[in-house]
Amino acid sequence: MKENAKSTRLGWKIWFSAIVFGLVGQIAWVVENMYFATFAQDIYTNSGNRDMAYVVTTLMVIFSAITATVTTIFAGGLCDKLGKRKVFVSYGYIAWGLTIMLFAAIPMRADSHTLGLLGFLLVLFDCIMTFAGSTAYDAAFNTWTTDVTDDTNRGKVNTILSVLPVFATVIVFIGLGSLYKPTNESNWLFFIVLGIIPIVAGILAIFMMKDSSHIVKNQNPDFLKETFYGFRKQVIKDNRMLYVCLATSCILGISQQTFFSYLINFVQNTLELGDNFVVPLAVVIIGAAVFTGVMGVLFDKLGRKHFYLPLLTVIVACTLIVYLMEFMPKAAWLPVLYVAGIFMLGSILSLSAALMASFQDYIPTGTEGRFQGVRMCFNVLLPMIIGPLITLIIGLSDVDTSAAGFTPPFKIFLAASIVAVLAFLPLYFVRKDSDRLRLTLSEKRENAAAKTAQTEESAEITEE
Known part of the structure; x- marks a missing residue:
């Protein structure tokens, strides 16, 4: 069966809102996922407590993940209940910015009396910021994206959105x-x-963003019951492939989270690039963006299913190569970083985008917001608990007290590669189900088009 269909055209306002608000949301998440962790690591390294850097980073990631998931479950349910997305995005972004500013109050060094207090404030401020961000982005913006796209253009839209973290x-x-x-x-x-x-x-979203006219409001008066809709046994049974798709994303996320929070210090200190790390990291990031953009075009042209297994294979191979850099001459580190880094990051972004699009295809109409909390459990909560715990175990057994800065070990990429291998099993079933899914969605589109045509014809007859 031919997997691709004619793509539904999206207006410029939808593209503007998707790109601009998606980019700004990712800027905030880059700060949360990378700079807040680096911030904590630098504070405790400056204070002579490198072991505490691993502990506080792990606590920040775990509690942030819990906050993000719980927030998205309830905020997503509220989005469906009210049939609104824009108000959560616009005012949520404003609150998000204010909570980021809280970190301005934290100094870069702690003494023996303030080590615990600073750790507590880092975790607390991170959770407050995550509450605002998850309401605005994870619950509302992602639900809005599902509303305004369909299975013919989600591959392209989600690929572009997956590149935004890179930019x-x-x-x-x-x-x-x-x-x-x-x-x-x-x-x-x-x-x-x-x-x-x-x-x-x-502020810009208040004037530029527009909710879809096809939102189906949740009319069930039992808000609490409907909020946990996606966790019901029968719902899981009826939508089992949706959860298989999310399980694949979960394993991929765990692999990524073993190294992602430590990436800046890894490139800067472990690879000994120092203050010169920005240009090599930018090359890797831009190269990965180009790679992901090409994949997005190929997804729509040839079908996503043909790239699932090859992309995962590249992820496993490239994370393993980064680990093996430890045994290579230092002169080879930078060239290997460029090649392995571009393909590793590009493949992670591309496969994540493809799985996100498939997840959206599986969501039953009218439950878009309620399933965002389920997505967060698989894509955020579990990866951001399990991944950092793996790194914590590796890091505490391999703390380099002689280095000038915080130096994450190469072994975290070996762990990432091993975890990624586990994703092959659920990904096989996602690929196997692709043709059935596309046929089902195609039939739904045809039925909806026929119903719309019938309604318009009846309206014309009534007018006559």
């Missing part, structure tokens, strides 16, 4: 990275400037 990283590193220094007494200006960005985006 967000470049913007933060190159455009704003000079404001952040591990040796500063405080990095308050960095967090204030970053907080302004989502605030401006939220």
Whole structure:
């Protein structure tokens, strides 16, 4: 069966909203996923407590994941109940920016009396920021994206959205990275400037964003029961392939989370690039973006299913290659980083986008918001608990106290490669079900088109 169908055209306002608000949301998440972790690692390294850097980073990631998941479950249910997305995105972004600014109050060094307090504040502020961000982005924006797309254009849209974290990283590193220094007494200006960005985006969303006219409101008066709709046994049984798709994303996410929070310090300190890490990392990021863009075109042209297994194979191979750099001459590190890094990151982004599009295809109409909480459990909660715990175990057994900065070990990429291998089993079944899914969705489109035509014909007869 031919997998691709004629793509439904999207208006410029939808593309503008998807790209701009998606990019701003990813800028904020880049700060949360990478800079907040780096921030904590730098504070405890400056204070002579490298072991605490692993502990606090792990606690931040875990509690942030729990906050994000719980928030998205309830906020997603509320989105369906009210039939609204825009209000959560616009005002949520404004609150998001304000919560990022909280980190401006934290200094870059702690003494023996304030180590615990600073750790508590880092975790607390991260959870507060995550609450605002998950309401605005994970619950509302992702539900809005599902509303305004269909199975003929989700591959393209989600591929573009998956590239946005890459551009967000470049913007933060190159455009704003000079404001952040591990040796500063405080990095308050960095967090204030970053907080302004989502605030401006939220104000812009009030005027530019528009909810879909096809939203099906949840009319069930039992809000609490409907909020946990996606966790019911019967719902899981009726939509089993949706959960198989999410299980694949979960394993892929665990693999990524073993190294993602440590990536900056890995490139800067472990690979000994120092302050020169920005350009190599930017090359990898931009190269991965180009790779992902090409994949997005191929997804629509040839069908996503043909790329599932090859992309996962590349992820396994490239994470293994990064680990093996430990045994290579240092002169080879940079060239290997460029090649392996581009294909590793590009494949992760591409496969994540493909799985996200498939997940959206599986969602029953009218339950888009309620399934965002389920997605968060698989894509955020479990990966951000299990992945960092794996790294914590590896890191505490391999702390380098002689290094000048915080140096994550190469072994975290070996762990990432091993975990990624486990994704082959559920991914096989996602690929196997692709033809059936596309046929079902095609029939739904045809039935909806026929119903619309019949309604218009009846309206014309009535007017006559």
